[in-house]
Amino acid sequence: MKHPTRLLLAALVLAPASLLPAADGLHDLVANKVAAEYPSLEVLYKDLHTHPELSLMEVKTAAKIAGELRAAGFEVTENFGGTGIVGVLKNGPGPTLLIRTDLDALPVAEETGLPYASTTRVTNLAGQEVPVMQACGHDIHMTVFTGTARMLAAMQDRWSGTVLFVGQPAEEIGVGARAMLTAGLYQKFPKPDYAIALHDSASMPAGTVGTVEGYIMANVDTMDITVRGIGGHGAYPQTTKDPIVLAARIVGALQTIVSRETRPVEPAVVTVGSIHGGTKHNIIPNEVKLQLTLRSYSDGVRQHTIEAIRRICRGEAIAAGLPDDLMPVITVKEEEFTPSTYNDPALTRRVRGALAAWLGADQVLSVDPEMGGEDFSQFGRTQDKVPLCLFRLGAVAPEKVAESQRTGVPLPSLHSSKFAPVPEPTIKTGITAMTAAALDLLAK
Numbered sequence: 012m013k014h015p016t017r018l019l020l021a022a023l024v025l026a027p028a029s030l031l032p033a034a035d036g037l038h039d040l041v042a043n044k045v046a047a048e049y050p051s052l053e054v055l056y057k058d059l060h061t062h063p064e065l066s067l068m069e070v071k072t073a074a075k076i077a078g079e080l081r082a083a084g085f086e087v088t089e090n091f092g093g094t095g096i097v098g099v100l101k102n103g104p105g106p107t108l109l110i111r112t113d114l115d116a117l118p119v120a121e122e123t124g125l126p127y128a129s130t131t132r133v134t135n136l137a138g139q140e141v142p143v144m145q146a147c148g149h150d151i152h153m154t155v156f157t158g159t160a161r162m163l164a165a166m167q168d169r170w171s172g173t174v175l176f177v178g179q180p181a182e183e184i185g186v187g188a189r190a191m192l193t194a195g196l197y198q199k200f201p202k203p204d205y206a207i208a209l210h211d212s213a214s215m216p217a218g219t220v221g222t223v224e225g226y227i228m229a230n231v232d233t234m235d236i237t238v239r240g241i242g243g244h245g246a247y248p249q250t251t252k253d254p255i256v257l258a259a260r261i262v263g264a265l266q267t268i269v270s271r272e273t274r275p276v277e278p279a280v281v282t283v284g285s286i287h288g289g290t291k292h293n294i295i296p297n298e299v300k301l302q303l304t305l306r307s308y309s310d311g312v313r314q315h316t317i318e319a320i321r322r323i324c325r326g327e328a329i330a331a332g333l334p335d336d337l338m339p340v341i342t343v344k345e346e347e348f349t350p351s352t353y354n355d356p357a358l359t360r361r362v363r364g365a366l367a368a369w370l371g372a373d374q375v376l377s378v379d380p381e382m383g384g385e386d387f388s389q390f391g392r393t394q395d396k397v398p399l400c401l402f403r404l405g406a407v408a409p410e411k412v413a414e415s416q417r418t419g420v421p422l423p424s425l426h427s428s429k430f431a432p433v434p435e436p437t438i439k440t441g442i443t444a445m446t447a448a449a450l451d452l453l454a455k
């Protein structure tokens with residue numbers, strides 16, 4: 012077993028009852044409080060949506076959410092690991108539960124046509140002016156996070172333990188969670204026994220949630236390859252070593268890593284997303300640049316893929332007759348690596364039980380793992396091996412999901428300029444789901 016500690020944790024996690032008693036009025040209490048809080052939460056949501064901020068620039072966003080946590084009665088630390096925020100609410104003996112939201116938005120020009128659409132443009136950290144949009148729905152996450160904080164603060168007689176509310180920066184570029192852990196999140200604050208988060212879904216109907224045990228999101232690697240050659244006149248190729256032909260061969264050969272070298276039941280992706288070389292019709296250039304994204308679940312497949320790319324690049328360059336000092340230069344951007352997200356099976360089963368008890372079993376879907384990345388994984392990748400559960404939150408009007416199924420016209424995906432979550436049912440379901448999970452994990 013790769014994670015022997017999980018067996019022990021599984022026994023601990025499964026010990027308490029996973030179905031909450033519904034007969035003591037708790038569900039009604041939460042439903043009434045969610046309804047009472049919703050109008051002010053919708054104001055917050057629209058404000059966050061209209062005023063998005065890019066990764067590592069979430070200054071006003073973080074201040075707003077910190078203010079909300081403080082108002083709910085949390086002890087709040089700001090500017091932790093960059094613009095990160097940490098809210099702690101201690102409520103007697105018991106486990107510590109980490110609940111995470113992300114804070115950042117994307118450089119996308121919003122085209123939803125909503126009255127509260129973003130028209131924000133900013134100068135990014137590279138000095139370019141870009142549009143900004145909450146195109147991944149992190150504004151939904153922050154609103155649910157705030158609502159859940161209010162719920163747990165108002166119902167301290169219903170749970171016991173500590174909650175650690177973490178607002179992490181820079182999820183979209185995969186560096187924010189690591190920055191908070193490096194800043195000492197697990198040393199300076201209570202160390203969590205579990206960590207949970209949600210991410211909205213651009214394909215599931217609002218009112219539903221989705222879980223999957225085991226891997227849910229992939230290892231994400233970013234790689235640059237510079238294919239080198241010997242340039243010259245396009246009419247005299249015999250005097251050159253053409254890097255464009257070599258790059259084309261390499262792109263073709265890379266396709267065999269997944270199809271011929273990887274066990275068919277082990278997911279992997281090798282995508283060459285960008286290829287640039289040359290300046291003019293009749294000049295053979297000196298180099299071609301490739302940009303790749305690599306995806307996998309297991310560490311073994313990840314390592315193999317990277318090594319296979321190195322071998323194929325070198326082999327093709329040798330076949331092209333290039334000397335040793337002109338082998339392709341391969342850079343794996345370790346600082347941008349996002350590890351795969353592993354949903355602890357025992358914890359996920361328990362969270363799913365709570366979600367089903369509160370939302371109804373037919374509202375809790377089983378979702379497929381995906382090859383996208385999510386740096387929530389980092390919270391489970393320290394030596395503490397904190398068990399994680401990331402679940403999905405439906406965010407699309409049910410009639411739009413039905414229409415898409417009927418017409419075959421796909422819905423706007425996450426990161427689309429047209430992605431427009433339907434706020435009220437999504438936020439209310441998110442708060443109910445997160446509160447249900449927390450009350451179960453912190454049951455007295």
Ligand SMILES: [Zn+2]
Pocket residue numbers: 147183425426
């Ligand atoms: Zn995203």
Ligand SMILES: [Zn+2]
Pocket residue numbers: 147148149182210
């Ligand atoms: Zn996202």
